Amino acid sequence: MAPSKKIALSTWFLVASLPIAAMAQALPLTTLNIGELGFDVSSYRYEETSNGSFFMSNEDNKVGIAVSFSQALRDHWFWGGDARHAFGNASYTSASTGSKGNNPDVITEYRLTGGKDYAFGSFVLAPYFGLGQRELSNDMRGYTTTGSAGYRRFRKYTYMPIGITHRMRAGTYARWSTSLEYDVLIEAREKSYMSDVISTSNDPVTVRRQGYGMRLVAGYETFSWTFGAYAHYWSLGDSDQALRTLNGAPSGLIMQPQNTTREVGLQFRLHFN
Numbered sequence: 001m002a003p004s005k006k007i008a009l010s011t012w013f014l015v016a017s018l019p020i021a022a023m024a025q026a027l028p029l030t031t032l033n034i035g036e037l038g039f040d041v042s043s044y045r046y047e048e049t050s051n052g053s054f055f056m057s058n059e060d061n062k063v064g065i066a067v068s069f070s071q072a073l074r075d076h077w078f079w080g081g082d083a084r085h086a087f088g089n090a091s092y093t094s095a096s097t098g099s100k101g102n103n104p105d106v107i108t109e110y111r112l113t114g115g116k117d118y119a120f121g122s123f124v125l126a127p128y129f130g131l132g133q134r135e136l137s138n139d140m141r142g143y144t145t146t147g148s149a150g151y152r153r154f155r156k157y158t159y160m161p162i163g164i165t166h167r168m169r170a171g172t173y174a175r176w177s178t179s180l181e182y183d184v185l186i187e188a189r190e191k192s193y194m195s196d197v198i199s200t201s202n203d204p205v206t207v208r209r210q211g212y213g214m215r216l217v218a219g220y221e222t223f224s225w226t227f228g229a230y231a232h233y234w235s236l237g238d239s240d241q242a243l244r245t246l247n248g249a250p251s252g253l254i255m256q257p258q259n260t261t262r263e264v265g266l267q268f269r270l271h272f273n
Contacts, residue, residue, distance in 0.1 A: 027175055027223055029124040029167045030117045031070050031078035035272040036226070038066040042265025044088065044105070046136075050257045054095055058138060060088035060105055066269070072117075078126070079114035090138065098146035104139040107263075113161060126165040132183065133158055141196050151196035157234075159213060160184040174222045183213030188236055190256050194244065204242035206256045211236035219267075226269040234261040 042064065047057040064086030072078050090105035115128030134157040140150030163181030170176045188208040194201040212235060219228025239256040 026172050027169075027221070029119070029169065029175055030076065031072045031080075031126065032271075033071050033273065035069045036067065036082075036269040037272070038068070038226075038267055038269035040064040040066065040084075040086070040230075040265050040267035042086065042230075042263050044090075044107075044261075044263045046090075046138075046259065046261045048257050048259045055257055056092065056094040056097070058090040058092055058103065058105060060090040062086040062088040062105075062107070062263070062265070064107070064265075064267075066267070068269075076117040076119075077114070078117065078128075079112070081110075081112045083111070084109045092140060092144065092150070094144070094148075097148035098144035100140065100142060100144040100150060103150075104137075106135075106137040108135045108137075109133065111161060115165075123166060123168040126167070127163070128165065129160065129162045131158075132161050149197045152193040153190060154193075155188060155190045157188045157213075158186045160186060161215070163215070170220060174220060177217075177219050177221050177226075177228075179215070179217045181213075181215040181217075183215065183234075185209065185211040185213070185236070188239075190239065192254065192256075198246065200247045201251075202243075202245045204244050204254055206239035206242045206254065208236050208239045208256070210238075222271075224271055226271070227267070229266050230264070232261070232263040234259075236260075 042062045044062050045057060045059045048055040064084055066082060066084040068080065068082035070078060070080035086107045088105055090103045092100045092103055111130055111132040113128045113130030115126055117124050117126045136155040138153045141152060142150055144150065161181050161183050163179055165177060165179040167175050167177045188211060189205055191203055191205045193203045195203055214233045217228060217230040219226045236259050238258055241253040241255045244251045244254050
């Protein structure tokens with residue numbers, strides 16, 4: 001065989017062998033250097049109580065899109081970030097002001113986290129902590145079945161996520177991953193656009209500092225994609241009081257009552273190196 005043909009054949013064999021070599025590498029249990037693009041669907045319920053009794057709720061099914069990244073550092077440390085935007089049309093129900101459907105309801109969340117991988121033979125534990133911001137926008141403009149006028153509300157939570165991820169092998173090229181997280185509320189601010197109802201009203205802002213969140217995420221992961229389920233829960237106490245004005249003159253004090261938020265869903269994410 002001519003030398004040129006031998007070189008060409010050797011080059012072809014080397015290139016053809018690269019995908020096989022990549023596939024032969026087992027998926028590690030430690031943090032990967034990847035970016036992700038994800039989609040999710042969920043069932044959502046927000047509920048307020050006053051003096052222990054039901055006051056109102058918003059319920060809907062949401063569709064979301066998420067992006068995230070993770071990067072492994074030296075000595076098994078890692079860091080990463082994620083963002084999510086989910087939306088739906090909520091159905092409002094109240095014990096005193098009737099009901100109203102088709103209310104735009106949006107969640108936007110941003111997080112930065114960091115931690116360290118600890119290997120224990122057949123599994124890895126990865127504790128982490130970070131900083132997060134959660135924004136919720138609800139548009140109730142219009143009238144309920146009892147004729148009560150609605151308005152927009154915008155809520156912003158600043159919190160510190162503290163969690164741990166457990167990973168175990170599900171085959172040579174796949175793994176199971178489960179994360180359990182507790183979210184420490186730093187501050188929650190809520191702006192009520194009461195000028196939507198009375199144009200001369202201000203838009204008071206109430207503040208909460210009592211509350212917490214919890215998050216459970218479980219998934220089946222490969223080099224290329226992840227499929228799994230998640231559950232998010234938040235519980236916030238009563239807010240402080242904020243001054244409401246009409247034409248610039250004091251008109252009274254308002255507060256926002258205790259509330260809980262529950263969201264359960266399925267997610268699919270594509271991986272990019």
